[in-house]
Amino acid sequence: xxxxxxxxxxxxxxxxxxxxxxxxxxxxxxxxxxxxxxxxxxxxxxxxxxxxxxxxxxxxxxxxxxxxxxxxxxxxxxxxxxxxxxxxxxxxxxxxxxxxxxxxxxxxxxxxxxxxxxxxxxxxxxxxxxxxxxxxxxxxxxxxxxxxxxxxxxxxxxxxxxxxxxxxxxxxxxxxxxxxxxxxxxxxxxxxxxxxxxxxxxxxxxxxxxxxxxxxxxxxxxxxxxxxxxxxxxxxxxxxxxxxxxxxxxxxxxxxxxxxxxxxxxxxxxxxxxxxxxxxxxxxxxxxxxxxxxxxxxxxxxxxxxxxxxxxxxxxxxxxxxxxxxxxxxxxxxxx
Numbered sequence: 036x037x038x039x040x041x042x043x044x045x046x047x048x049x050x051x052x053x054x055x056x057x058x059x060x061x062x063x064x065x066x067x068x069x070x071x072x073x074x075x076x077x078x079x080x081x082x083x084x085x086x087x088x089x090x091x092x093x094x095x096x097x098x099x100x101x102x103x104x105x106x107x108x109x110x111x112x113x114x115x116x117x118x119x120x121x122x123x124x125x126x127x128x129x130x131x132x133x134x135x136x137x138x139x140x141x142x143x144x145x146x147x148x149x150x151x152x153x154x155x156x157x158x159x160x161x162x163x164x165x166x167x168x169x170x171x172x173x174x175x176x177x178x179x180x181x182x183x184x185x186x187x188x189x190x191x192x193x194x195x196x197x198x199x200x201x202x203x204x205x206x207x208x209x210x211x212x213x214x215x216x217x218x219x220x221x222x223x224x225x226x227x228x229x230x231x232x233x234x235x236x237x238x239x240x241x242x243x244x245x246x247x248x249x250x251x252x253x254x255x256x257x258x259x260x261x262x263x264x265x266x267x268x269x270x271x272x273x274x275x276x277x278x279x280x281x282x283x284x285x286x287x288x289x290x291x292x293x294x295x296x297x298x299x300x301x302x303x304x305x306x307x308x309x310x311x312x313x314x315x316x317x318x319x320x321x322x323x324x325x326x327x328x329x330x331x332x333x334x335x336x337x338x339x340x341x342x343x344x345x346x347x348x349x350x351x352x353x354x355x356x357x358x359x360x361x362x363x364x365x366x367x368x369x370x371x
Contacts (some may be wrong), residue, residue, distance in 0.1 A: 061094045068338035069120045070365060071113075072358055073350040077144035079251055080260045085181045086204070087355035092145045096327070099362060101150045101354060103130060106366055112269060113157040113307055115349075117330050120339060122167060129365070132156045133332065133350065135273060135309055139250040146268065154193075159309035159332075164254035169229040172218075173211050174252045180207045183239040190238060193231055240270075257300050262353035263307045264301035271307040272297070272328070279314045283322055290326050306347075308333070321367035338365070 067326070072095070075089040076082060083090040091099075098117050102111060109126040116131040132149070134141050137160035142339045164171060170178075180188060180201045188210055189198040194217030200206045214235075218228050237242035246252075255263075263269050275292035290308070297305045305327045310319070313334030323331055323346055337349030351365050 050281075058357040062122050066125060066129075067123065068340050068368065069116050069129050069131060069350060070108075070338055071116070071133060071350040073331060073332070073334065073352045074132070074134045074145070075136060075354070076138050077140045077248055079140050079143065081141075081182075082251070083355040084179070085178055090351075091354050093148065093353065096145065097148050097151075098359075100148065100154060101156070101367065102359075102363060104152060106363075108366065110152075110154040111269070112155040113330070114269070117307075117339075117345065120341060120343075121345075123341060125298075128366070128368075129203060133309070134158045135275070136161050136277070137255050137270075139255050139259065140324065142255050142263060143250070144264070146263055149268075150266075155269070156268065157269040157271055157307070159252065159307075160270050160297060161273045161275065161311065162292075162293050162300075163234045164225070164275045165257045165260060165296065165300070167225055167229075168247065168253065168256070169225065169313055170232070170246060170252035171254065172228045172232060173215055174223070175206070175246065176214055176235060177207045179232070179236055180210060181241050182241055185239070190195045190235065193235070202272065229311050258294075260297075264303065270297050270301050270303070270305060272305045273309050273311065274311050277311045277315075279311055279319065281316065281318065283318075286322055287326065288317065290323075310334075313322060315347070320344075338368070344368040 042170050055143045074091065078090045078092050083092050106128060108130045110130045110132060111126070113133065114130055114132050116125070119125045119129070132154060134145065134156065135156050141158060145156070186202050187198045188201045188202065189195050193214055195210065197215060198313055199210050201210055201212070214231070218231060223231070233243045236246070247256040260270060272290060272293050274289040276289060276294065278289065280289065294305050297303070306327065307332040308323060308328045310331060310333055315333055328346070330348060332348045332350050334352055336351060339348045343349065353362060
């Protein structure tokens with residue numbers, strides 16, 4: 036921990052101990068702001084140990100919702116939160132809960148926990164993998180490299196001619212990028228890439244069939260999406276193939292394909308958008324307006340205010356690497 040981070044933690048701890056968190060949470064400055072929480076995945080096994088900046092355990096997620104309840108947070112649907120932000124009519128300590136991508140672990144773990152608290156939620160769904168019962172390729176490759184415990188890796192059969200280090204996430208990502216480039220040059224389909232993942236698992240002595248059975252790193256099926264939509268979860272746009280091309284026609288195609296699948300699965304029209312991987316550019320804004328998109332969320336840290344551009348809304352990304360006091364300080368408005 037850096038000195039700066041340590042001092043911040045000490046300061047926040049003192050503020051909480053003296054009751055300042057509770058006092059600040061009731062001030063007008065917090066009531067006029069919207070905290071949009073962002074989650075990616077609820078660990079089915081050990082994903083939180085592999086990628087702590089994306090995954091959270093079911094127990095920790097439940098504890099976060101208990102914190103919302105203890106502070107009297109008003110958890111509102113995304114559309115309502117944005118409308119009331121604009122009309123300056125937010126209830127005290129307003130919060131919106133969002134999940135990116137639409138992994139099966141949301142269906143398995145998050146939905147029952149959210150239902151216990153009666154909290155609404157929005158899932159920004161990337162729809163391509165909904166028709167496949169296989170893991171997202173780049174993620175499962177990175178996960179298996181981590182799971183293997185290897186410190187380096189080579190696989191001439193799939194383009195890794197020389198040994199490459201895989202000691203941390205950054206090094207593994209470089210290997211994944213090399214493999215992705217190799218599959219791209221061969222114009223491999225989703226199922227062909229999954230066969231590559233299966234071969235990689237065999238080389239790393241990992242039971243790939245078990246990963247398939249437990250639905251690790253898989254996107255929800257269309258039937259699961261339909262079921263949670265009937266149960267009140269709002270499904271919104273995240274592009275069809277989880278990418279944000281700079282070419283207008285390709286970008287529009289991504290959103291339209293995404294919207295058409297969501298309409299097919301839910302019977303509803305998706306009007307809110309989340310930039311995949313937080314990747315956004317100024318040229319996207321007029322394209323989104325032309326597509327009738329009402330709001331778009333980023334991965335930029337902050338509380339949304341009336342001054343926020345509705346197509347560049349900030350969020351708070353919560354995961355295993357986020358301490359409880361950091362979460363609490365943003366919830367109360369001590370920060371932001």
